[in-house]
Amino acid sequence: MNVNSALISVDVVLFRLNKGTLQILAQKQVFPDGITLLSLPAGRIDPQTDHCLDDTALRHINNIAPFNVSYYEQVITIGNARRDSRGWSLTVLYYALTQNNDAENTPDKAQWVNLVKGLPETSLAYDHNRLVQQALKRLCNKVQYSTLPAYLLQQEFTLSDIQKAIYAILGKRPPMRSIRNRFLRDDILTRTGHLRRGSNRPAALYYLNEKVQGKLFDRLYLSTQ
Amino acid sequence: MNVNSALISVDVVLFRLNKGTLQILAQKQVFPDGITLLSLPAGRIDPQTDHCLDDTALRHINNIAPFNVSYYEQVITIGNARRDSRGWSLTVLYYALTQNNDAENTPDKAQWVNLVKGLPETSLAYDHNRLVQQALKRLCNKVQYSTLPAYLLQQEFTLSDIQKAIYAILGKRPPMRSIRNRFLRDDILTRTGHLRRGSNRPAALYYLNEKVQGKLFDRLYLSTQ
Structure with a gap:
């Protein structure tokens, strides 16, 4: 096997806050046996349209609906012979945040899934599920020392909304x-x-x-250690 | 172009401390025009021997010499149509730390290169050079809130050696x-x-x-902000 034929995909965990609950975006996928399962927005790189991996990640979100992505970040690349039965595969994992907008339509092919105790x-x-856990772990770390919680809020928010966002993520x-x-x-x-x-x-x-x-702050919240 | 034919490589920045100077490992590579240049330990995934990307990274270090890698971590995957003239390419970037051992032989095909103001x-x-900068940035961040400096030291060290290691990295x-x-x-x-x-x-x-x-600490060094 030539490794240059390794399967490459970009997978994205898009988080939003909905009524105090952290949710992720999933798409409905019909499998050959007729069963419909939920999966992350994901797919191949399109060298014709994607200038870089970030483009690929954002395109796969936009394939579902034009969500307003307020923040995104690459988490890790997982590559091994085990996760795909077809052979050695690489997935470049991203997470992204969107500001919940009630007017925003979620198409039929997609669904927001609540996170309960760190799992869909x-x-x-x-x-x-494991990719979600890895993205969530990064998000949990980073909300403790950055402005990230604000990226999950409506454009105008109160300080207490920030506190609620942190609570929704970290408990x-x-x-x-x-x-x-x-x-x-x-x-x-401002x-x-x-x-x-x-x-x-x-x-x-x-x-x-x-x-x-x-922006990153120079320490974690003492009370949330 | 089918993206599954994208070029994939794993590149590794191996850092060591030598007499108070941070260095990286480079290999001498003879180019078709006869010129010898230095490059990072890097190369393809070997699906026959590499169970995962970590294996690939460590193998490319070991191809040069069996350095004792005390710590390693994936930094980022860079993928775009620009960095390789042959087409869309992905590189999975790692950094690794080694404890300097004077008895260790660096083979002729390799060279330790001093880092001066963040560049080889x-x-x-x-x-x-840009990959080194990205790896160094991660290292600089992380030495401020982790036990990483100790992974660059000999097996037995004093507290003052830790201070010197931090100084060598951050200035x-x-x-x-x-x-x-x-x-x-x-x-x-202990x-x-x-x-x-x-x-x-x-x-x-x-x-x-x-x-x-x-191990991560819960705050940066105040004096090194």
Whole structure:
């Protein structure tokens, strides 16, 4: 076997927050035996249209629907003779974040799947459950020292929305004081001038300053160790 | 073009410390025009012998000489139509660390190259200078919150050796107090019971406890920001 014939795919775990629950995007795939299973957006590189691997990852999301991808990152490349019965295969794994937009239509061929205790509520085909676990692990690490939680929120959000996003991912809630200390520094957020009014006292609405894309902080949240 | 014919290679940046200087391993490669250039240990996957990509990375180091690899990690996969003139190509980039052993022979076909200001002192072929920069960036990040510096040292080392290793990589020197606070906690190091005697007062020698492989700390060194 010539390794240059190794199967190459790019697999993407697209996360969103929906009513406080972390979800991933899955597509419905009909297998030869007539069974429909869920799998990750994934597929081959198209050398005609993809200039680089990032393009491939984004294209496979867009093949399902034009979701607004607010952040994406490569996680790892897994390559071995075991994961595909057809032979040596490589998958380049990405994760991406999207801001939940209720107006956004999810097509019939796709489904958002809740994550429960770090696994898809409905099991995915192939080794995709394991890929989700690897992407989630990276996300869990990184929300602790970066601005990532904000990329899962609507364009305008409150500081308390950030806290809820972190809780949805980690199951742990850093104190509001820590969140204020980080996010209200260094021009990370800009006040919209609007307030969100609800049952509590009105809360200031912010948006993420584009210049700080993917900023890292210098330590984890102490309370979420 | 069928993407399954994309060129796949695994490239490895092997770092070592030599007399306080960070170096990388390069191999001498004779090009068709008779010119000899230096390049990274790299090459194809061998599906007959490599069970996974990690095997490929380690094999390409071992093709040069049986260096004792104390730590290794995948950095990123770069894939695009530009980096190889023959067409769409993927490279899976690794970095690895080795404990410098003076008795170790570097064969004629290889050379250790000093890193000066983040670049190989002698320029490498292809886009390998850029690969070195990417691997070095990951190393620089990670030495700030992990036990990695110890993987570049001889099997027995002093706390001051750790400080010197960090200095060789970052050009910044965290205070000995910070190093003691981290490394003398949680059974990371074990005292050998021996002392190193020199011009200063004798310093305790330690070895790295294998159980803590790749341990991460919860914050960066404040003084090295």
